[in-house]
Amino acid sequence: MTNEDYSKVPPPHLLKKFSEQAREDSNKRGRPGYCKTFAKLCIDWALNSKSSPNNLQIRSSNITPPSELVQQQWFAAWESGEHEELSFADFVIPRAAQWGADQELEACCEWLDREGWSGESRQLRAARRPKPPSLKEQALALINHDPANQPFLSDKGIDTIRRALEQLDD
Secondary structure, three states: OOHHHOOOOOOHHHHHHHHHHHHHHHHHHOOOOHHHHHHHHHHHHHHHOOOOOOOOOOHHHHOOOOHHHHHHHHHHHHHOOOOOOOOHHHHHHHHHHHHHHHHHHHHHHHHHHHOOOHHHHHHHHHHHOOOOOOHHHHHHHHHOOOOOOOOOOOHHHHHHHHHHHHOOOO
16 A cells, blocks of 8 residues: 555644644533544645655554545444444544554554565564454363452353354364
């Protein structure tokens, strides 16, 4: 992927300024609107600024999830009602942070590959995004728990062990 594949993000000093301005604006109106004002300031900045021609720079300063991802996937998932206890911001922020971290990791790995360090890029990716434990490993960890700290398994733990047992051949 190229730098053009990613939207721009304001530098940290501008994000702080936009945050302060949005907070002040929402206080003046006496009603919520912080997120909307903050987003508008960021979008206005992105539309009116020029991109950096430095292709050697790692993309940490211009990582923004594509609007299609936010609108079609994240907003649709939040709107489905499964996450009623969360505000839209509380639902999207962790996903956006993870998406940004994944993009940054990929940028670092691409750079390592270009510099001839492909083995190190694989090690970096494995260290920063380890595979989650298998169902078998999860079930074994639950069975090997210390009963002094937790004398009973939770419903979730029992369900994990049940699913692991169901995968065994008869």
